[in-house]
Amino acid sequence: xxxxxxxxxxxxxxxxxxxxxxxxxxxxxxxxxxxxxxxxxxxxxxxxxxxxxxxxxxxxxxxxxxxxxxxxxxxxxxxxxxxxxxxxxxxxxxxxxxxxxxxxxxxxxxxxxxxxxxxxxxxxxxxxxxxxxxxxxxxxxxxxxxxxxxxxxxxxxxxxxxxxxxxxxxxxxxxxxxxxxx
Numbered sequence: 001x002x003x004x005x006x007x008x009x010x011x012x013x014x015x016x017x018x019x020x021x022x023x024x025x026x027x028x029x030x031x032x033x034x035x036x037x038x039x040x041x042x043x044x045x046x047x048x049x050x051x052x053x054x055x056x057x058x059x060x061x062x063x064x065x066x067x068x069x070x071x072x073x074x075x076x077x078x079x080x081x082x083x084x085x086x087x088x089x090x091x092x093x094x095x096x097x098x099x100x101x102x103x104x105x106x107x108x109x110x111x112x113x114x115x116x117x118x119x120x121x122x123x124x125x126x127x128x129x130x131x132x133x134x135x136x137x138x139x140x141x142x143x144x145x146x147x148x149x150x151x152x153x154x155x156x157x158x159x160x161x162x163x164x165x166x167x168x169x170x171x172x173x174x175x176x177x178x179x180x181x182x
Contacts, residue, residue: 005093007087007090008090008093008094008096008097009097011078011081011082011087011090011094011097012093012094012095012097012098012100012101013097013101014078015028015032015074015075015078015094015098016028016098016101016102016105018074019072019074020105022072022074024072024074025102025105025106026102027072028072028074028075028098029095029098029099029102031070031071031072031075032075032078032094032095032098033095034071035067035071035075035079035091036091036092036095039088039091040091040092048062049083049088050088050089056083056084056086059083060080060083060084063079063080063083064076064080067079078094079091082094103137103140106138107137107138108137108138108139108140109132109135109137109138109139109140109157109158110139110140110142110157110158111127111128111131111139111140111141111142111155111156111157112142112144112155112156112157113127113141113142113143113144113153113154113155113156114143114144114145114146114149114153114154114155114156115143115144115145115146115149115152115153115154116145116146116147116149116150116151117145118143118145119141119143124141124143127139127141127153127155128140128141131155131157131162134162135157139157152164
């Protein structure tokens, strides 16, 4: 485990504890996700944030004026602290660790659902109910379109993959035939 990974986990844990005390766990996650998306999604903003030619104070001032009133004080302070300590590159890891800690605390699991088309809300809810019962947690779905599946779904929750895709079923059938022939 790298030093940066450990540091990101510490920041995430501290932020989660503050959010829990303030009863803003879900709001902080949404705000943190929006900040990460804004700071990493625009190449000009990213260049500004990582530029050694711009002082940390100038970066903090710009971010403070941009985020003040739009995100909670705890998220704002965390982002400014990362800038001050030269660790802004940890923001995505911090978000991922925060979501993991939040999930463990609230009994939520993240599922990556691969399908041949984008699932609608009703289909996502059905998948969440089905797999939530299997893992005994509330499921948060992130849907990815994978046209190579041919049909069906592939669901990844943590390190476990549930392959209900047509390609997966055909592969298992082929393996079964091969075992019988040998």
